[in-house]
Amino acid sequence: MRVASSTLYQQGLASMNMQQSSLLHIQQQLGTGRKVLNPSDDPVAATRALTTSQASAVNGQYATSRKQANIALGMGENTLSTVTTVTQNIQTLLVQAGDGTLSDVDRASLATALQGQYDQLLGLANADDGNGQYLFGGTMSGSPPFVQGGGGVQYVGNTEQQQFQVDVARQMPAGSNGRAVFQSVQGSAGYVLKGSGNTNTGTANTGNATYGQVSTTDPTNPLYGTALTLSFDDSSGTMQYTIKDASGTAVGGTPLNYSEPAQIAVAGITFTVKGTPQSGDTISMQPASQAGTDMFANLKSVIDALSKPTPAAADSANLSNTIATGIRQFSNSLDNVLTVRASVGSRMQELDALDTIGTNRDLSYSATLSSVQDLDYAAAITEYYQRQTALQGAQQSFMQIQGMNLFKYL
Incomplete structure (x- = not known):
């Protein structure tokens, strides 16, 4: 069969191009460290890599949400810790006020001290995160949740809570609304x-x-x-x-x-x-729950009673009863604050556990991506030299074949 010279050239060129392309592909693999450069290289592996990368990115978003939730919970816990101290100080002052030997002047001094605790408690109830977002306003965090008016302190926030998506199927409230902290008691009170x-x-x-x-x-x-x-x-x-x-x-x-x-x-x-x-x-x-759960109203009642003189036995008895009621109410309020703090602590503990799970999940995703994408350098280098040798052989074969023509003998 007669073979045209053009056919020999075309076949030689095609062979060299193929070997050159294969060599270039393995060079790109060595340069990037990945064995799948294009979806066409391995469609199944490319799909797995894309799915795993997306899952890893979502897991990273969960980690970011957990970090934000942990910061918010930490700020709330720090404030609640101070609220606990103030409530305990109020209890101490109430016990002192129950001393029947105190004079009207002594009781007025205690009323002044309790007023200072009242103002501090109100300040804590309106604490913010440093960026103008109030900690105890629920989802209405752009303005102070407690305002003076109507003869006392009014809660103008809501009872909703900001939620963070901290894991696949877990939304976590990252705060506590003011009503639950300062105007509630536990069911077992x-x-x-x-x-x-x-x-x-x-x-x-x-x-x-x-x-x-x-x-x-x-x-x-x-x-x-x-x-x-x-x-x-x-x-x-x-x-x-x-x-x-x-x-x-x-x-x-x-x-x-x-x-x-x-x-x-x-x-x-x-x-x-x-x-x-x-x-x-x-x-x-x-x-x-029916006897007055508002810490501010309860404390104000005691302050008002202590500020008044007690000229008659009935006045002293009413004052004694008011103080006894206040001691009981603030004992209940302290239990409630401690319960809220326990809830915050348990959520922070859960975030730590979810962080551990998220970290392990990231390691799993990394291992999966590595098995799908990462290049086996030993095998790749071996293939590189094989492709390089094949290209050289194709080039030398072409040089020999292109010399086989009649023009050489004319």
């Missing part, structure tokens, strides 16, 4: 006693009866958790007391004679009443 106003005139109790701290003895009692009122009456010629629920129905049977100290046991709670009450005086027994 029990009862709070209050010396109520006279049911007929609306004035304060006129007797000098005082109550001690209430204790929970039987939370399984059917009446436990019900708001009750203890009322004194001497219309029978003997001072008696009756306990009624919110509807006015007596829950303790017939009126009982009062003699101090009276040990009151009802609805699974107990407390002691001392002193001499007057007819119409009342003591309310309310679950903590």
